[in-house]
Amino acid sequence: xxxxxxSLNNLRRRKAKMAFLTVGLMVGxxxxxxxxxxxxxxxxxxxxxxxxxxxxxxxxxxSNDLSMSYGGISLGGVTFDQREIHEADLAKISTIANNRNIxxxxxxxLGGVKVGGKDxxxxxxxxxxxLKMKQWWKIFGAEPKNADEVLLxxxxxxxxxVTDGDSLEISGQQFKVAGVLDHTGSQDDSLIFARLDxxxxxxxxxxxxxxxxxxxxxxxxxxxxxxxxxxxxxPDAKVSAIQQVVEGRIKALDHFKRFSYxxxxxxxxxxxxxxxxxMMGSVNERTTEIGVFRAIGFxxxxxxxxxxxxxxxxxxxxxxxxxxxxxxxxxxxxxFMAESKDAALVLSGPIAGxxxxxxxxxxxxxxxxPALHASRMxxxxxxxxx
Amino acid sequence: xxxxxxxxxxxxxxSGGETVEALRGVDFRIDEGEFVTIMGQSGSGKSTLLSVLGxxxxxxxxxxxxxxxxxxxxxxxxxxxxxxxxxxxVFQSFHLIPYLTALENVMLPLAISxxxxxxxxxxxxxxxxxxxxxxxxxxxxxxxxxxxxxxxxIARAIVNNPHILLADEPTGNLDxxxxxxxxxxxxxxxxxxxxxxxxxxxxxxxDYTDRTIILRDGRVVGDEKKCLTQKAGFVI
Numbered sequence: 001x002x003x004x005x006x007s008l009n010n011l012r013r014r015k016a017k018m019a020f021l022t023v024g025l026m027v028g029x030x031x032x033x034x035x036x037x038x039x040x041x042x043x044x045x046x047x048x049x050x051x052x053x054x055x056x057x058x059x060x061x062x063s064n065d066l067s068m069s070y071g072g073i074s075l076g077g078v079t080f081d082q083r084e085i086h087e088a089d090l091a092k093i094s095t096i097a098n099n100r101n102i103x104x105x106x107x108x109x110l111g112g113v114k115v116g117g118k119d120x121x122x123x124x125x126x127x128x129x130x131l132k133m134k135q136w137w138k139i140f141g142a143e144p145k146n147a148d149e150v151l152l153x154x155x156x157x158x159x160x161x162v163t164d165g166d167s168l169e170i171s172g173q174q175f176k177v178a179g180v181l182d183h184t185g186s187q188d189d190s191l192i193f194a195r196l197d198x199x200x201x202x203x204x205x206x207x208x209x210x211x212x213x214x215x216x217x218x219x220x221x222x223x224x225x226x227x228x229x230x231x232x233x234x235p236d237a238k239v240s241a242i243q244q245v246v247e248g249r250i251k252a253l254d255h256f257k258r259f260s261y262x263x264x265x266x267x268x269x270x271x272x273x274x275x276x277x278x279m280m281g282s283v284n285e286r287t288t289e290i291g292v293f294r295a296i297g298f299x300x301x302x303x304x305x306x307x308x309x310x311x312x313x314x315x316x317x318x319x320x321x322x323x324x325x326x327x328x329x330x331x332x333x334x335x336f337m338a339e340s341k342d343a344a345l346v347l348s349g350p351i352a353g354x355x356x357x358x359x360x361x362x363x364x365x366x367x368x369x370p371a372l373h374a375s376r377m378x379x380x381x382x383x384x385x386x
Numbered sequence: 387x388x389x390x391x392x393x394x395x396x397x398x399x400x401s402g403g404e405t406v407e408a409l410r411g412v413d414f415r416i417d418e419g420e421f422v423t424i425m426g427q428s429g430s431g432k433s434t435l436l437s438v439l440g441x442x443x444x445x446x447x448x449x450x451x452x453x454x455x456x457x458x459x460x461x462x463x464x465x466x467x468x469x470x471x472x473x474x475x476v477f478q479s480f481h482l483i484p485y486l487t488a489l490e491n492v493m494l495p496l497a498i499s500x501x502x503x504x505x506x507x508x509x510x511x512x513x514x515x516x517x518x519x520x521x522x523x524x525x526x527x528x529x530x531x532x533x534x535x536x537x538x539x540i541a542r543a544i545v546n547n548p549h550i551l552l553a554d555e556p557t558g559n560l561d562x563x564x565x566x567x568x569x570x571x572x573x574x575x576x577x578x579x580x581x582x583x584x585x586x587x588x589x590x591x592x593d594y595t596d597r598t599i600i601l602r603d604g605r606v607v608g609d610e611k612k613c614l615t616q617k618a619g620f621v622i
Contacts, residue, residue: 001493001506006486013485292481295442296495296542297470299463379442 003302007309014282018314021278025318026325028264028271029359033326034333035260036351041334042253045343057214057227059093059237061085085209089234093214096229103215104129109196110210111203113171115160122170123191124199127151133215137188140164141179147198149178153189170194171202212237268362275366279311283374291379300375307371308364315363319356326355388415389549389581390439395448397434397604408434409445410604416583418549421576423592423613424585426601432585433554435601439583440552441469453549470498474543478555480535482527482542488514488534489523492541499546513541517571533564540571544580551575553584557591569594589613 011018085107093105109124127143141164144151150168152160157180162168166177170192183189200206216226223241231239283290293303331345397409408431416422426432437443438450441457450457453472460468474495482491492510499506514520517537527535536556543551553572557565565588573594576582584595592598592613600608 001490001497001503001510003497005490006483006494006497009483009485009490288481289483292475292477292483292494294466295440295469295475297466297468297473298498299466301463302498380437 003305004309007306007313010286010306011310011313017278017282018310021275021314022318022321024274024278025271025315025359025363026322028267028362029319029322029355030325030329031267032264032358033323033351033355034329035264036355037327037330037346037348038333038337039253039257039260040346040348040351041330041343042256042338044346045338046253056216056223056242057230057239058242059085059212059214059230059234059239061210062236062238085212085234085237087207087209089237090209090212092233093212093230096226096233098216098226098229101216101226104132106130106133106213106215107196107209108211108213109199109203109205109208111199111205113192113202115168115170115192118159120156120160120170121191122199122202123193124196124203125193126196127193130193133213134188136184138182139179140182141177144178144193144195146176147195148173148175149195150175151193152177152180153187153191153193154181154183155189156192159190173202268358272362272366275311275315275363276370279307279367279370280373282310283307283370286374287377287381290374290377291381294377294379303375303377304371307374308367311363311367311371312360315360316356318363319359322359323352323355389418389420389453390416390583391449391451392439393449393451395435395438395450396446397431397438397443398446408604409438409448411448412601412604412606414599414606414609416581418581419576419579420597421572421582421595422584422597422599423595424583424599424601425587425589425592428587429603430601431604432601434604436552436554436583436585439550440473440475441465470495470546472549474546474548474551476536476539476543476551476553476556478558480527480532480539480559482535482538484527487524487526488519488530488538488541491527491538492545494542495546509545510541513545514538516544516575517541531564532560533567536560536564536568537571540568540575544575549581551580551582553582555586555588556584557586557588562590565591 087107090105090107093099094102096102106126106129111122113120113122131137131143139151150170152162152168157163157177160168162177162180164177164179168175168177175194181188194202200208214226214230216223227239227241231237290303293306294300327345327347334343334345392412392414395409395412396407398405398407400406410431412431412435424432424435434443438445441450444458452468455468457465457468483494486494489507489510492513493506496506496509501509511520511523514523517540519534519537519541522530522534525534527538530538536559540553540556543553551572556572557568560568569591572582572584576596582595584591586592595613597611598608598613599606
């Protein structure tokens with residue numbers, strides 16, 4: 001027989017009351033877990049989307065010219081035959097402090113070319129990086145592997161009346177159309193994509209880059225810091241973040257986060273009140289019992305330990321059940337809340353540990369006064385018969 | 387030297403705005419091995435006296451000395467430790483813990499001792515055997531008769547081998563046959579050397595004891611080594 005046997009036996013005996021206490025706290029914890037897991041899952045979903053969307057940092061040459069757009073993205077002062085970034089500068093990007101956040105660096109060289117008597121824009125890219133960044137590209141045919149292969153946007157292919165497998169003459173050189181892009185709705189539709197080195201050769205821009213798209217693994221990565229870091233490394237370039245769309249979503253998510261935490265705070269407060277009232281009632285019900293404990297020589301600390309151990313065990317159970325119920329709630333709610341239908345539930349160790357720890361801390365704090373009250377009971381009053 | 391020495395014990399408390407003098411200067415000594423009955427009418431102060439003797443009710447004045455220790459001069463929780471080591475309580479309504487078995491109830495005072503589990507079990511089983519309940523160790527209180535519950539309460543009080551056993555109306559809730567059994571058990575314990583102080587209303591109980599102290603209005607009005615209630619004309 002030890003003090004914990006008393007606590008355990010009491011919990012077993014007062015099943016209904018303890019179940020009420022457990023459910024009261026569990027609902028609070030489940031609400032928090034649901035809201036926090038939902039927020040985390042939605043953040044993760046947005047982060048994943050940002051990666052999928054492609055670039056979120058754009059590096060262009062410094063220019064005072066009027067801007068033109070590329071795929072809905074501002075390209076700064078890009079005009080033909082204007083100054084470019086040196087290819088050698090690209091290596092500097094990977095030396096920034098946040099280089100671990102960089103998912104892909106996709107350099108491009110742009111220039112006008114004559115194709116069968118028509119003007120067209122040639123874009124030199126590194127296909128492996130470009131395709132990693134533009135996962136929405138759907139290619140009819142194949143991805144260009146060799147220097148004499150090109151990829152055409154859908155409108156360019158229509159205009160030039162070629163399809164995959166055909167030949168094409170660009171600035172006097174023969175190229176094979178390896179593939180044609182499905183319609184994207186962007187300026188990519190009217191472009192001709194060639195290997196970076198080949199395009200540089202055709203455009204007479206050896207070792208030069210017109211713009212660089214950088215994809216940073218986001219969901220909270222410090223884009224503005226990275227922009228500054230890259231700008232420091234390449235002073236001649238203009239570095240800007242493409243965050244407008246995502247920022248809007250993140251702001252909305254931030255509002256939801258704040259609302260979630262406020263809700264969670266209210267629910268936990270109510271949960272702690274339930275614990276407080278139930279434990280206080282339990283202590284008052286057990287006045288005689290506590291009087292017996294004190295009369296037979298239990299110290300105040302012994303009485304407190306019995307009460308707090310009961311509260312701790314119930315809270316631990318509430319935390320475990322609350323976490324499980326909260327995850328279930330988040331799983332049910334996520335399809336309705338997230339933008340992607342395939343948004344994945346984030347199973348986070350800190351959320352699991354934090355919610356269980358929170359349950360125990362709230363349970364113990366809410367039971368502290370009842371435990372103190374019990375330990376301070378006058379045994380004579382408690383045992384009125386004596 | 388006496389085991390218990392009480393000097394000029396006074397206890398006042400306030401009830402409904404009025405000051406009540408429950409004890410008005412009580413003095414007596416009790417030797418080791420004595421079986422003393424404290425008797426008196428309701429309101430005479432006998433229960434207050436027992437609680438003061440039990441170290442759970444601070445007196446307003448006077449001293450309680452047990453085994454050379456002045457109880458109410460003990461610092462902090464030392465008084466609780468003294469109760470745990472030296473005193474055993476038997477309460478009128480048994481006050482068994484309803485969710486603990488007979489064995490667990492008896493082991494309750496040992497929950498805070500540093501004895502090993504086996505020693506605690508042996509002590510509790512031994513105490514239950516002494517009160518004749520060795521075969522009902524696993525019963526919950528509500529599965530025991532009133533007399534059996536009283537026996538469990540007695541076993542709980544003696545499991546620590548206390549110097550002094552304090553009993554408050556131990557037969558108050560029992561029929562006369564069961565009362566006799568319980569009193570015989572107390573007598574048996576006392577024959578084994580246990581010092582017992584018992585508060586009772588029941589004049590029949592004092593037949594089993596060595597000495598009777600009569601209280602009236604918070605004062606000792608009788609203290610003799612026999613059952614005073616048997617004296618013709620003595621009214622408690």
